[in-house]
Amino acid sequence: MVNSAADEEGLGPVERGRKRYYQKDYAGALTAFTEAVNTSTGHLLLTALDHRAAAYEKLQQLQPALRDAKRMIDLKPEISKASPQ
Secondary structure, three states: OOOOHHHHOOOOHHHHHHHHHHOOOHHHHHHHHHHHHHHOOHHHHHHHHHHHHHHHHHOOOHHHHHHHHHHHHHHOHHHOOOOOO
16 A cells, blocks of 8 residues: 555654554555664654564564564563563
8 A cells, every 4th residue: 555645744653654554564664663763762662663573574574573572672671571580
């Protein structure tokens, strides 16, 4: 599905990515989530990594999905129930 600039005007990269993901435009979502990863910090960065991992998974790119999941755990170990306390 093609996204027009007018449809996405005013949306940040995470919101654009979510919209594209729900439209099943996983490649477009990946692009938007990558922009968010490159420009975000804190909770928004974790959100962008989580969503980007999901987009990678939908595109059958499992190694990059795993890499993003590991980066999330490195940034915030308490999000993993398997991490040592």
